[in-house]
Amino acid sequence: MSRFRRTTARARQLWIGMRLNPVAERALAARVTIAEEPPPPVVDDAGGGGLPPELDQSGEGENPERRYVPTGLAIGAAWSWRMLVIGAAVAVVLYLLSQITMVVIPVVISFLLAAMLQPIARWLIGHGWNKSLASIVVLISGLAVVSAILTFVVQQFIAGIPDFYDSIVKGLKDAQTWLESGPYGLDGAQIAEFLAGIQGNITTWYSDNQETIVQTGLDVAGSTASGLGNFVTGLFLVLFTTYFFIRDGRRIWTFLTGMLPRPATAAMRYAGGAGWSTLVQYMRTVVVVAAVDAIFIGLGLWLLDIPLWLPLTTLVFLGAFIPIIGATVSGAVAVVVALVGTENGLINALIVLGIVLLVQQLESNLLQPFLMSRAVKLHPLAIVLAVTAGGFAWGIIGALVAVPLLAIVNGTVRALNRFRAARREAQERGLDTEAATDAAATEGGTDDPIDAGRQAAKEL
The missing domain is CATH 1.20.5 (Single alpha-helices involved in coiled-coils or other helix-helix interfaces)
Incomplete structure (x- = not known):
């Protein structure tokens, strides 16, 4: 037998031996099974189901090098670049808005005014008034009331300045007399x-x-002239925009949400209705709280015969629209005026301080918990941070609108969570995705998602 035939016979015997080896058969069968079946998902430690291929540490995903990167680091990196992209987008949007503040600020103010006046217009429309007529009547009436109050307050302020100046001069003379004859004996x-x-x-x-x-x-005169022109332009834009927000707010929101993808339309209309209802509740609550603060503090200033008590009362009312910070500043101004503008300055200042603190406690412990719903109530830390950020961004206007905008975001997020929960419940009852979305958007017995969202906000 030749050497070639002997080598071939030996190789055939080795192959037969390997095929009859049970260990080799099991390894070959496992290899074939792995090749035929897809790899199972990698289950994470929290039981979340599985990781995407780019985070597959087994090295068999799209990026095999992931097996050298810890899962926490990979997930953190994925979150980081996404957050950087979102932050960059937000920064670009804020920069663009800062370049058109002449339009943005009037529109935001109009939005708040519409939330304050629209319930009155709805009441008139419900009693048979034409929509356009009701909107213009409410707008003109509100403007007339504000103008009359401001005119009266300014007149009282101008008339009270001489007496206030005399009180300050007299107080300085009394202080000089006290320094000469008092314990210091100057x-x-x-x-x-x-x-x-x-x-x-x-x-x-x-x-x-x-x-x-x-x-x-x-320079100030030139800036004042330019600022006066901007003020007139902004005032016209505020009035014009407020009118259409009151008259066609629902149609505007329906048009804007109609440009969204169909699966998101119902959810955004539902959330928008809830956010608007939240803003209306917030503005109503702020007006009531501001009126109570102004009435009680103004009554105390009038009884103590504090100079400029009426302008100070108006300042307290306006300051209440900036929660926490506005009330603190207006109360401090009233205390300072009582200290330097009256004969018994120290005693009157302490009494005014006591009245301000008492009214603030009444507001915090009785009025706001009773008037504000869960959808409107905000944490004090969130309020302070929002007012501070708004003040740095847009000055006094930013501090004024920061908290209402935060209330809208709060109500909208709550509504979206409720919408998802309702849609999930509908899917568990056997409905498909579209039917479950319609059921969630029309809960509460209404066929309009906007009305359903407003009803949900009121129920909270």
Whole structure:
């Protein structure tokens, strides 16, 4: 037998031996099974079902190098770049909005005014009024009331300035007398010399900076003229936009949501109705709370005969529209006026401080818990952060609109969570996705998702 035949016979015997080896047969069968069946999903430690192929640590996914990267690091990296993209998009949007503040700020103010006036217009429409007529009557009436109040307050402020100035002068003289005859026993000549030195320093500073002051005055005058034009333009835009928000707010929202993909249309209309209802409840609550603060604090200022009590009452009312911070600032101003503008300044200031604190406790512990629903109530930390961010972004207007916008976001998120829960319940009853979406969007016995969202916000 040749060497080639002997080698071939030996190889055939080895092959037969391997085929008859049970261990080799099991390994070959397992290899064939793995080749025919898809690999099972990798189950994470939290029991979340499985990881995507790019996070498959077994090395058999689309990116086999993932087996050298810990799962937590891979997930953190995935979250990080997505958050960076979202942050960049938000920054771009905010930058673009900052370039058109002349349009953005009036529209936001119009939105808040419409939330305040639209319930009155709805009541008139429900009693047979034409929609356009009801909207224009409500808008003009609100503008007339605000103008009359501001005119009266400004007149009272101008009329009270002389008395307030006399009170300050008298208070300074009383302070000088107390310093001379009080426990410190200061010499009147020393005090007069000290005051004369202050006056001389002021005169010298004015002489040295007279040209700068004149130039600054001219710049302020030019800015005031330009600002007056912007104010008139913004006021016209506010009135025009508020009218159409009151009259056609529902149609505008239906049109905007109609451009969304069909699966998201019902959800956004539902959430928009809930957000609008939340804003209406918030504005109604703020007006009531501001009125109560102004009435009680203003009554205390009037009884104590505090100068400029009516303008201070108006300041308290307007300050209440900026929760926490506005009430604190307006109350502090009232305390300072009572301290420097009355004869018994220290006693009156302490009494005013007590009244302000008492009213604030009444507001925090009785009015807001009773008037604000769960959909409207916000955490104090969220309010302070929102007011601060809004103030840095857009000044006093930003601080004014920050909390209402936060209330809208809060109500909208709550509504979306409720919508998803209702759709999930409908799917568990055997409905398909489209039917479950329609059932969730029309809960509460209404066929309109916007009305269903408003009803859901009221139920909260």
